[in-house]
Amino acid sequence: METAMRQPLPRLRLTVPMPIKTGKVAMSPGEDGLIGIPFPEHSNELLSHLNDQRRTGLLCDLTLTSRGARYPTHRSVMAAVSLYFRRLFGAEEGGGEGGGGFSVCQLDCVAPDALDALLEFAYTATLTIPSSGMRDVLRGAQLLGIQCVADACRDILGETAEAEGETAEEQRVQQAVSERLVESAVAKGSRRKTNKKRLKRVGPVHITSSPLNPPPISPTSHPSPASDCLRSQPSTQPPSPESEELYLRAGQNGDPRVGREPGSGATLNGGLLHWAQERPRIAHPPPVQPLSEKLSEEDEMEGLGDDVTLMGSSSTPTSAADGGAASSMAGGGRKRKSQTPQQCPVCQKIIHGAGKLPRHMRTHTGEKPFQCPDCGVRFTRNDKLKIHMRKHTGERPYPCPHCPARFLHSYDLKNHLSLHSGARPFECPLCHKAFAREDHLQRHRKGHSCLELRTRRPRRGPDLLEDVRGDDGRREPALPMPAHASVFHPRTVLDGGVGAGTGPPLLFAGDIERERSLAFHALAQLGPQRLANYPELFLRGLEIRSGLEAEGEDPGRTCSPALQRGRWADEMEEEMGEEEAEDGE
């Protein structure tokens, strides 16, 4: 690590090993020939550039002041190095405004020299301090929640935390203080997002240096002297670390349950773990290593389980498992059940299947640990690489029983077989054009060809479907485009047709029944699997078809999409027949 010395001799220099990403090759166990290219110097260079920016004031979005001295810096860096700022900015930006916040932070309680040294450390991983100022730096590091520096200072001073008067409990409290300070600042400065959800989400991050440790009690469960202190501050001021110190002292007599595990682990490892635990909340973490190597599954679950609960995934049919995982994390004695499903902290998607979340996470990080040794193409998944390798080996494990054709993918064979059979099971509900492949049908739906056909027979509903094939005659479109959309978003039509009282006015208020028929026909054309994908729609359709108001009535009818599809198809045929008869009159 480059050492950016500003003041040379009488100073003591401590180079603390930064948590540099190891050059560990990102390779799955047993995976031959996969190369992860490490850039060990990247973090050093990055930090060096940031330091240059700090010195020139470039992109500085935060100014720290101490007794008149001003230190331009970067919020992100300070948040990365300091628990205090991490809590401050993390909670603040949780409001979603992103930009605003404290541009000037007054830290008179930290001596200017100490603050300077701590900033130097933040940007260089090197602590450069006058030996006489060791205690000031220690104090500043404690107040700002830079644990590794505090530990190093203590080591040099030959003091243990206890000898210095800082008990283990005190260290724990120190962690809690930062959170409470920020919590208070957010609650006071911007009331907009002080919901429990946010506070709880912040919670697990600081909890413990070990993901296996039980999380602490929610900070909101304790009255905070620091918070009280903060209340007297102008809302435009950031929480002062001095008030943190106040609480720290109070914490000596305070609740010993608060905080995290102290001690040796709370140095850089602690910092790493904090970082690691926060990472899944970052929209796009830098793709360096497979997540599975950075986060143990326990890490992920510790964070995710909480989120799962908070995100209200109870709407999913698997909420019971979620609740089990979450409750186990809350430290209750209940045994954690299966960890599936898990909720992606980035996209909130529920991922089913044990061990599938790391795989899913790579779709966000972009990391592709599996590389083809022949052509260098990288993949996110081992099994995808395996399939890809068939191109090089010539292996085509899916032979067609009717012809010499062989295929790489089972699905290709499936598609191919439909050619032999001539089956075109995927039919457009509007124009009745049939396709051998479902995705081709979908592409057809998204295109305009179907729409053109659809608009040729405006008023007529199902009978249009019969005539449209081979009908080249141009007719004046009476149904505008949304009619097409309504078929594929039947909910709009269905809701409008039944609820009627609320929502936007129907586009085809005078032709609801026909639109319904059209929608039902479209639904009937959907395969059972498609219907299963839209249970709400399914139920809604049943409700309308049967004229029932209660969706829960006769749930047995809803359990078999295939059966119901058959019913609907039959009923549609009948309806069509009736309407044709009517139209014929």
Added chain:
DNA sequence: CTGGGGAGGGGGCCC
């Protein structure tokens, strides 16, 4: 516009 191939991603099953 359509058919076909390749790849990305999710879920199920099994070890």
Added chain:
DNA sequence: TGGGCCCCCTCCCCA
């Protein structure tokens, strides 16, 4: 419980 393997679906690209 995580990961391997497989199937399936979907999207994109190309001819």
